[in-house]
Amino acid sequence: MYTRPLARLIEQLQRLPGIGPKSAQRLALHILKRPHEEVQILAQSLIDAKQQVGFCQVCFHLSAEPVCEICANPNRDNSTICVVSESRDVIALEKTREYRGKYHVVGGVISPMDGIGPEQLNIQPLVRRVSQQKIDEVIIAISPSVEGETTTLYIGRLLKPFTRVTRIAFGLPMGGDLEYADEVTLARALEGRRELD
Helix, strand or coil, X not given: CCCHHHHHHHHHHHCCCCCCHHHXXXXXXXXXXXXXXXHHHHHHHHHHHHHHXXXXXXXXXXXXXXXXXXXXXXXXXXXXXXXXXXXXXXXXXXHHCXXXXXXXXXXXXXXXXXXXXXXXXXXXXXXXXXXXXXXCEEEECCCCCHHHHHHHHHHHHHHCCCCEEEXXXXXXXXXXXXXXXCHHHHHHHXXXXXXXX
């Protein structure tokens, strides 16, 4: 139905999360209508982001520098660490403007069905960080799914000997993602956090 280069573009766009066949077609046709220079800028931006963005050596948040802006910021509270599953969760929590501490991105959740165990996640660097620094509180802000609960309890047990461990309150729906929650819900969830049992 489409000429081969257009079909390949649509096929690649469909691989993006949340993009179905119709959206991919609409995006591809939109890209073809844009000026050549604009499309080159888009393509170069994709290449630059892939080549230059890595992970912060401290918290594993996405960063173009060895240490991300949050970890490098001297105005952040060094005594509190908020543990999240992915970088998109850091971005969602930052939008609330309620949290002023540091973060730690574990890089997913424990999911034996998918072959993801604790050793595939950034959990040991978190344990080292908490055991070697003066941390007053670790807030676990992992989405409340079955895998999220498993990960939360596992991390909580590892960190309890070193500091106070809390979790965000359940203002979020079970199985929901932090990324899609509004700022007010996230702010209330942070305020209503409680101690892990």
